[in-house]
Amino acid sequence: MAEKILRIEDLTMQFGGVVAVDHFSMVINQGEIVALIGPNGAGKTTAFNAVTGVYTPTSGSVFLGEKNITGLRPDQITALGIARTFQNIRLFSSMTVFENVLTAHHLRRTSNVFTATLRLNAAEEARMRKDTEELLKRVDLYEFKDEMATSLPYGKQRLLEIVRALATKPKLLLLDEPAAGMNPQETEELGEFIKRIRREFDLSIFIIEHHMNLVMGISDRIYVIEFGKQIAEGVPEEIQNNPAVIEAYLGGGEDL
Amino acid sequence: MWNTIFPYFLSGVSVGGQYALIAIGYSMVYGILRLINFAHGDVFMVAGILMVYISASGVPLWICIPLVLVLTSLLGFVIERLAYKPLRSAPRMSIMISAIGVSYTLQNLVLYVTGGLNQFYPTIPWISDSITIGTATTKIVTVVTPILTLLLVFGLVMLINHTKVGMAMRAVSKDFETSQLMGININRVISITFVIGSFLAGIGSMLYFTNYTTVIQTSGAMPGLKAFVAAVFGGIGSIPGAVIGAFIIGICENIIKGLDIILLKSGLIAKPMGLATFSDAFTFALLIIILVVKPTGLFGEKTIDKV
């Protein structure tokens, strides 16, 4: 009996007169890959931002497991076990690949500013570095560890952003259009990668995507949102044949 | 009681008008470039110095006045072209540092030229004459300032709302990039903004230094900062807001200067508390309060960042 890792209940996000998300609910079970799809401007990233604490919901609640995380700060939510990537890559531009991932270990520190400054936390620092090294090796980014993060090719930057999120030791990983700008080959590799990390890191994954091949290929379940409202929910085959979904996308699946 | 307050109120209205003329420059430049032009107060000071030197060299006042206004406007234009335009695509901090650098440069240039000695502003006839209103004896400039300020602001608002140039300026403050795509000549709009702002600061300097006749290289720092606070208080980007903010600051600041005397005369305190030292600090306290309580100021607009 799978535990519900994420529960969004009746979420509404209103900005002035605009209702971006309208009484939206969804559930992710432990270990699932769940996708949220919909036309542009449907409210997907807004929903993400409500889950990760960037926005405070106008009404409704978000639960991580049993814990109500509605209205918490983003850093608090990350500490509780939700990590995310961004639609527009947001790596730390002054840092190397290694430093980007190393910095994501900061939240799991036990030292304080005094012990860290005076190097009394040598064991902790060594552990963080070892963990960073291993993470980078597991995704074949280790050879680039001393390169400036933003000098990497686009596809590798996306990968790095995912790895950086993994360094925060999440239970739930949110991916915001991870395949954006990728060619079909890269997209397929990304799909394999996502399935792999789910297995290796024991994750649940919540993904926003427009590349339908990827979505249909890796998702266990899919939610479809339009104008902030849920219009369909189900496994990939059901969604592909759902008339409301087809209409929302104006007569055809949005293929590459 | 009112009789005691009135002289301070009156000088407050006057200096408020002078601050308003400076504040408009800050507000307009920030509205377009999102830049706090730290050098603006020093442009105001240079206008004062120019008047001192040009009139001292024998040029009659009726030529000096327009000449100084032209030179001040030119100064604003040149500063923008040399120190800000090259950094338009640089990170925000760079352009702010450049503004600070310009401020530093202007002050040092004036210090060099004047040798650090106090300069005395020439007496402009008529507005420097005395006038008595009620219990206050003051110079005519005190009365002329608010009236002139309001007229100029009215003219400016007309320009912004009813001319093509004004529409371009409004467009650029709303959306810098899109305006360029729509064919607006950004460089022209920005230059015009700086010219107008400096021109008004020039007029402000004539009124201000007729009242406080000493001019040295640091004369622009405080009025500049206070004018900036006024602009923020009123809502940065809003010209009426800057003007209202400036009058409020001018009035409050002067009342605080006289607060000891006011409180003494009304029997509320027994001896002076030395509160005048806080008249400057008041302005900054006001800034902090407004930034914390309503950062968009009285009339400003809220912007939402997209993640």
Next chain:
Amino acid sequence: MSMTEKKKISTPQIISAAIILAFYVLVFIAEQTLAPTSMIFTVLKKGATYALVAVSMNLLNGFTGIFSLGQAGFMLIGAYVYAIFTIPLAQRAAVYQYYNGGIVQFTLPVFIAMILSGLVAAFFAYLIGLPVLRLKSDYLAVATLGFAEIIRAIFQWDKIGPLTNGSNMLRLFPTFNDFNIKNSSGEVVVYLSTMVPLLISGVCIALILMLINSTFGRALRAMKDDEISAEAMGIHLASHKQLAFCISSFFTGVGGAMLAMYQTTVQAKSFTTAMTYEILLIVVIGGIGSVTGSCLSSFLFVACSEWWLRFLDQKQVIGGFEVPLLRNGFRLVVFSIIIMIVVLFFRQGIMGTRELPDLFRKKRSAAKKGA
């Protein structure tokens, strides 16, 4: 070579350490041999003071991305706290002549007073940071500037004269020269008046460097790069900003105490925004984001202003012909022009984001940091 499990000390780092050590040794020797009034020592003492303040400002503005212009205010606080608590009891009546000797009637040892300077400055920073740190960068700059002005006004208020001496100078407190070791007849046996400030500065700057290279330093840099993604990686923005602000202000306060010792007098009205601007310009010239740059730039700046470019301020007559332009104040004009040139054309400053060891590293690929 792995730079991960345990950070091995690399050759460039050893070279850098050697250079710094050699510098201190040279200064010590110079101090015993050269005339104590030599310009070199003025430059070194003032340079050490400014270097500390510049590095503190760089920590805040350059590494954390908090554009604060309140440094003069914190230096003021540091200078006053130091002076107030170290003026010898016997002198207090003379210094606080209008305030019956002042209300503080005890003295603290010099180093305790300096630490206290930093702590009080950091405390004020904490209070100021509460409303101010959530403001956008331009507003934060003006708000901190405003606070510095408020502090300056408060310290001149004669109602608290018994503590601060109102608008009068504080003086007669221990200065750098008091570090010299004297023998029983009052002659100086070992000159330390330049070594000690350089050591104090050095220790403080070393601590700041250690902070920057720690996990907290990375968190601060992450906030500068991208606040939103730093927060998403679990970094609590408000508390880390306060941390940077308070630590920077602590060291700025200590710098203020050192400035008091250098100037031998303290007066609130000299801590103007122009002082903050000078520090900022020093940081920019050295390179925002380089501790080495801030140090180098501080010494360069002080050397030029106190020593090498002094001639620009003096009328020169060559062959009965007075050289135009050279008179009092020209030096500052030249500085201003140099600064504008750096700001406009050499935005990276002298060092960019590199530190001393980077100068000795072989050039790697073009994408390597600092290349």
